[in-house]
Amino acid sequence: MSKDKLLHNKNTISIKYKGIDINVNLIYRKRKNITIQIKPNYEVSIISPLGVPKKLLKNFLIEKSDWILKKFDEYKEVEHIYKEKEFVDNEKYMYLGKEYNLKIIIDENEEVFIDNDLLIVRVKNTEKEYIKNKLKLWYKKESERIVIERLVYCREHCSMMMRLIPSKLKVKEQKKRWGTCTSKRSIYINSKISMARKEAIDYILIHEFSHLVHMNHSKDFYSLVKQMMPNYKEQEKWLKENSYKLKL
Structure with a gap:
């Protein structure tokens, strides 16, 4: 110790x-x-x-x-x-950088979806932990879909991204980090990333993929990030300023 x-x-x-x-x-x-x-x-x-x-x-x-x-x-x-979520009606949740009011509906046919300015959760059980788990699962599925969508976009707009191939790309729950890149070239993206706006998601992907070249945060690393996303500092700032909203 x-x-x-x-x-x-x-x-x-x-x-x-x-x-x-x-x-x-x-x-x-x-x-x-x-x-x-x-x-x-x-x-x-x-x-x-x-x-x-x-x-x-x-x-x-x-x-x-x-x-x-x-x-x-x-x-x-x-x-x-710092207030913990209560998972009740009219509580605000982020999706792709926009805030939505939570609407809980008791229904045997369970589903979660966006409708205008509402994040609607149809559930048969209105207990806090039950709703929380439903939302976590929904955000993870949305994150998996959006990560692939934004990766395709990044590669179409940046030739360097085409050359950066991880051994694994997976969306999983992470408490503090938006993404990680391991020494084995595996990239893990936070399962709540679908809460962030698209430009910030692109930055997180570019940041982690840049670690496939530089496993550090050196000047060379940030030079590569800037080469692929000249306004990356703007996205860093947005993530920092909105971090308290991007949580369950």
């Missing part, structure tokens, strides 16, 4: 400041400085060197309470970004 791993059990410290109760996770590690971490879900942790008394840490937290509350206010403004 590395030095930065948790070495002692985690417990809590509670303080009250300006009428607000703040519960803080206490984590002891082998380190020199005391730091405070705040996650977007308002989870506060204080990370301390071994042996520092709780009373001293509590005083430290009180001194930093204004900063903690300021962070809470900042997170409130972007709370929607």
Whole structure:
């Protein structure tokens, strides 16, 4: 276990400041400085060197309470970004870069489809996990279809893409990455890629296929990406700015 791993059990410290109760996770590690971490879900942790008394840490937290509350206010403004999906009517979901309102219909004949501005889910079971799994399956199938469609488009418009042949191309669930390219030249694309707009999908494909030439993110790698997609930075920016929408 590395030095930065948790070495002692985690417990809590509670303080009250300006009428607000703040519960803080206490984590002891082998380190020199005391730091405070705040996650977007308002989870506060204080990370301390071994042996520092709780009373001293509590005083430290009180001194930093204004900063903690300021962070809470900042997170409130972007709370929607981190809010988990409820899979209920009128919740917004992305498909090819456009937002659609979810519409759930109880029906024995199950299907998922787009109709005007609605993402319609016909299901016999309206439990959250059931609807979530139906949507995951639908997005994966759409992603498989769209990846092939956009790959054909990229190859028709870029001769270099015609020469880049992976050993495998597969759409599968990935938690953090839009795509990966392995040392065995296998390319895996995120099963939610159909949420992104077509230009961003093209960029993800070009990015991963470029790794067949350069297995890194060097200047040569990005030079190749730019050769195939001159405006790739625009697509990178779009993906970053819309990442909170592109999720289930």
